[in-house]
Amino acid sequence: MTTVRRRREVDVGRAHARIASAIARTPLVRSASLSALLDADVHLKLECLQPTGAFKERGALSALLARGSAVRRGVVAASAGNHGKALASHGRRLGIAVTVVMPESTPLVKVRGVREYGAHVVLVAGTFEDAQAHANSLARTGLELVPPFDDADVVSGQGTIGLEILDELPGVDEIVAAVGGGGLLAGLTSAVAERAPGVAVVGARTMRSTVAEGMNVAQLGLLPARILRRHDVPIVAVSEALLFEGMALHHAADGLVVEPAGAAPLAALLGYASRFHAKTVALVVSGANVDAALFDRVIGRAAFAS
Numbered sequence: 001m002t003t004v005r006r007r008r009e010v011d012v013g014r015a016h017a018r019i020a021s022a023i024a025r026t027p028l029v030r031s032a033s034l035s036a037l038l039d040a041d042v043h044l045k046l047e048c049l050q051p052t053g054a055f056k057e058r059g060a061l062s063a064l065l066a067r068g069s070a071v072r073r074g075v076v077a078a079s080a081g082n083h084g085k086a087l088a089s090h091g092r093r094l095g096i097a098v099t100v101v102m103p104e105s106t107p108l109v110k111v112r113g114v115r116e117y118g119a120h121v122v123l124v125a126g127t128f129e130d131a132q133a134h135a136n137s138l139a140r141t142g143l144e145l146v147p148p149f150d151d152a153d154v155v156s157g158q159g160t161i162g163l164e165i166l167d168e169l170p171g172v173d174e175i176v177a178a179v180g181g182g183g184l185l186a187g188l189t190s191a192v193a194e195r196a197p198g199v200a201v202v203g204a205r206t207m208r209s210t211v212a213e214g215m216n217v218a219q220l221g222l223l224p225a226r227i228l229r230r231h232d233v234p235i236v237a238v239s240e241a242l243l244f245e246g247m248a249l250h251h252a253a254d255g256l257v258v259e260p261a262g263a264a265p266l267a268a269l270l271g272y273a274s275r276f277h278a279k280t281v282a283l284v285v286s287g288a289n290v291d292a293a294l295f296d297r298v299i300g301r302a303a304f305a306s
Helices: 012-019 032-038 056-071 082-094 108-116 128-139 152-168 183-195 222-230 240-254 261-271 292-305
Strands: 028-030 041-046 075-078 098-103 120-124 174-178 200-205 235-237 280-285
Touching: 012 056, 012 152, 012 183, 028 152, 032 041, 032 240, 032 261, 041 152, 056 075, 056 082, 056 152, 075 082, 075 128, 082 098, 082 108, 098 108, 098 128, 108 120, 120 128, 152 183, 152 222, 152 280, 174 183, 174 261, 183 200, 183 222, 200 261, 240 261, 240 292, 261 280
Parallel strands: 041 280, 075 098, 098 120, 174 200, 174 280, 200 235
Antiparallel strands: 028 041
């Protein structure tokens, strides 16, 4: 696991000021179909509409801007896809060389996406943790390490999603997000704790999924874990079957193309309906970078079952 290399505090407000001019403020929309189906007031924060297709834009840019001159020699990161793509996009715009270390098992659509933004991609055998270890070794050569979740600047950037939800939906009862390394959930928790401590934040996680590579992390990062323990944030388990059902429902109800991890919040509502009954709930639809063949199989299977 990557350790936190900088003694920075999580500061979501400061991150928002840093990145607001360069990051899309994604729509927060009410889903009438999902609300009726689940007997709750369901709103979708559409981070899947970010230019690189995922919420990781926020944390990546927050970290690049916060590092200052440390990034002049270039940056390196381990990534299952979306963090690397976001770093590559903003690195190219800012003139920063980016190296991304990815497991060989990463879907081709995500590897291609990182390369298309100009990053140097290194593929390594094994798990995400093996990619992370290799990125750490490259950082010792002088590159600045930008971890995908275990970093105060990254966590702060992801937390800006929470500020936008609270601004636009002040009556929200619960915010639900997918959990891999915990950077998104920790950022949301930090934003809510400061701005609206009565709002609950809930994580949805699938362990060792064969399709949700963004959630395929052995354990939470050190910093996210501390934040989530401090605020006693619940994390619920969702099955791959529920992820697929969530993907199909997002498409059928609202015409959305959503990657498996992005469907985890809806999977949580499907699996734990009584918890969310009659509540106003915001789901962070975190990404759209899904392999086309997998998406077609999921939608085709749902159509056949119906």
